[in-house]
Amino acid sequence: MSEAQPTLNSLAAKVTELTQNFTKYLEDNGIPAPSLAADSPTSYSGLNAESFILRQQLLDALNDMWILTQGPSESIFNYVHNVMPDVASLNILNHFDFWSAVPLDGSASYATIAKHTALPEEVVRRVLEHSTTLQIFTRASTPGHVQHTSRSAALAKQSGLRALVSTVLDDAGPPMAVMNEALSRYSLNKTTLTTDMKETAFALFHSGATRGGYTTSWELLEQDGEGEKKGWRQRNFVEFMRYIKEIFQLEKVILESYDWKAAGKATVVDIGGSGGHDSVVLAQNFPELNITVQDLPEAGPAFEKNTPAELKDRVSFMAHDFFKPQPVQADIYMIKLILHDWPDKESVQILRGLVPSMRPGSRVLFIDYVGKQTNPEGLPRSIQQMGTATDLRMMALFSAEERPVEAWKEIFRQADERFDIVRVEANPVAFYVVMEAIWRGE
């Protein structure tokens, strides 16, 4: 052990110093600090890269304090004891919309919430008793009533945050809980993870007839639900992707990913473009662009709902499976956050699907995560976790992985040597890589 090990006291001093630096930044920049009360701001607005890193360093120090405060064994015991009930209660509150059952500026009784959610009052009380220990709702002064905290209020106020909880916990959570079983069945005593999509934890959980018979989560998103409910998970997912764009400030990444102004009257295909949230931003900023958003059919209604009417002559939706040959001839094919959902073989197939439409000079604009940092040691652990957590989720759902820049280039090379990568821009803090490939074929 060469490095001096942190102690509770040294960590407390570090936490004090980092807190002072962080709050000074907030004060200097007029950023309101959140509280635990329902009327709190929902996030810190306007952190720059430096203050974001500072906050994550503070979080790392607090996490180490959390471990040392309990001691190693109890830190594991307490974590394991609570993590599933924590996840289950949040998922239940979200699924049954407890958020709107309680007014933001008042309180509600268990009986009222039971009526609103159509759950037995006993269940409502027991779930809330656990969630209040997490600062998600709190007991009100009137007995048998709860009121919002800032955390539950953030969910009541933001449909994107609700969609995130639904997608990450309700869609992806159960498969993650059976990853060990999937690995035992399909990857034990092998040198590499199975890349057969029928052998994922998702498929293990969902492919049985009683669970819908789905192999990929896209099938679940598109097909789950009867009648009007059909596609509800995809509609949620569209909202989740819109929210991701908002919180990671991806609008800037998209606008700066290409010289759109110089592109003039270019035609663009937004492959797997969800409900069109990126294309709307592009069309609003560059009035000469003409964009086709392609995705699975159930993303269509969300597109029709979300796209401003005045843009609809330049931005349209087309249901298209990207494993089939690309039917639209365009100048630019944007493919954003698609390939990280697929193993190498499928990623190569998706790119090859573009080949029939490529013409000399047409381009692929690739934007994706660089989830694995080349030099992770320099980054706070809580930032590394954003990449490693998504990486394991990709393993559970798709047998896919978050790739470093070199692996993305290799996928293009394997798809077709005529994709000539002329630009690679990766920002390790922003987590995104932008690559531009020009078609050098006929």
Ligand SMILES: C[S@@+](CC[C@H](N)C(=O)[O-])C[C@H]1O[C@@H](n2cnc3c(N)ncnc32)[C@H](O)[C@@H]1O
């Ligand atoms: C992670 S989302 C990315 C959405 C969007 N490009 C963005 O960056 O926000 C992946 C998208 O791929 C779509 N998708 C999955 N399988 C597809 C397929 N076979 N054909 C077309 N789209 C598909 C999903 O419906 C989803 O909208």
